[in-house]
């Protein structure tokens with residue numbers, strides 16, 4: 405008697421994640437693994453995938469889902485895009501170490517009863533999570549807890565303590581350390597101290613994941629700093645959300661890529677992630693210190709979440725100032741000095757599409773949404789739309805990159821970067837993280853003023869379990885907390 409497969413997906417167009425051209429075939433899943441590809445035998449359950457593309461589940465290389473996995477553990481905003489693994493702990497902020505019962509005063513707003521990474525992951529696995537997790541430990545989070553939010557260059561003793569805390573997270577399975585050098589306290593810390601901090605993860609084969617010090621006029625200097633740390637420490641470098649901002653800098657992203665290419669030729673291990681949008685997003689107070697408000701830049705800002713003035717959500721600062729009969733600078737000052745200013749988020753329209761596409765098309769580029777989950781207001785559309793937008797708008801409608809290339813940037817490229825050995829490809833023996841989508845209809849639907857799930861994502865399997873069925877969330881929480889392969 406021939407054993408039946410658990411599941412057979414019939415007649416899909418298989419994009420295996422390698423970037424090679426797609427082929428028609430079936431996929432068999434047994435338990436958590438891909439058992440067969442091509443023509444596969446009978447199964448207990450079948451899915452007719454005629455007209456659909458099958459691809460490895462997408463890996464979101466840059467997220468701020470750290471608390472979403474606890475507050476809304478299904479992580480529907482990612483599953484509905486076909487994402488099966490999220491990278492957390494980015495831009496210097498992680499959910500651990502944590503000191504309950506305080507709420508962290510950063511873009512994550514960490515609340516929970518855990519202290520260490522081990523306790524955080526136990527909490528997540530206790531209630532289950534919808535997507536897999538790759539976790540980094542954030543330097544800002546560690547230094548704020550040990551030395552305070554307003555701390556600057558750490559003393560020798562403080563530096564030892566910071567490194568000890570990072571080592572502890574690595575011992576518990578973190579993938580590396582992240583830095584966020586436009587945020588406090590990271591922006592006050594010297595390159596030399598950062599090198600010592602990053603060196604902590606070298607013995608583990610960890611990665612330094614960095615939001616660099618400047619993405620505008622001093623982009624090249626900021627890249628040089630990150631590369632020098634990689635040179636000093638031998639630690640692999642992941643540049644977060646590579647871009648160049650500010651109209652007078654538009655057209656210069658190619659120079660940044662040349663710097664990265666040159667470093668790569670020198671043997672530096674480099675990768676970077678990109679989101680397919682022309683607006684950035686983050687806390688308003690980070691961009692506009694009250695003592696020095698850039699009015700020209702403020703005119704590019706739209707408020708997306710504001711607990712102090714919810715009536716401003718979805719509106720441009722220039723429009724609000726005009727209505728109130730005051731200057732843009734005074735509106736910004738009012739917002740960044742309000743009681744809950746830390747929680748005010750904005751989008752800034754300051755990236756040129758040509759630069760974004762130049763970054764996206766580079767062979768080292770992978771896709772990372774950088775979305776910031778938020779209950780109030782309307783999030784930047786990248787949170788719900790990054791992957792369908794790349795496939796629908798940039799592959800199908802604009803033909804700026806092939807579907808096979810785009811999918812590799814969502815699967816095998818990040819899997820190799822983060823050393824997820826048996827994920828990121830549709831191959832026999834690999835874990836069955838699988839997405840089935842309709843290439844004719846896949847599209848993002850959200851905008852900067854309205855929140856909406858994408859279309860065209862039909863089925864998603866996480867570790868072999870059906871998490872999205874016929875575009876509907878099943879509620880199965882099959883996600884795992886992943887570890888890097890040796």
Ligand SMILES: [Zn+2]
Pocket residue numbers: 494495584615644645
């Ligand atoms: Zn960032």
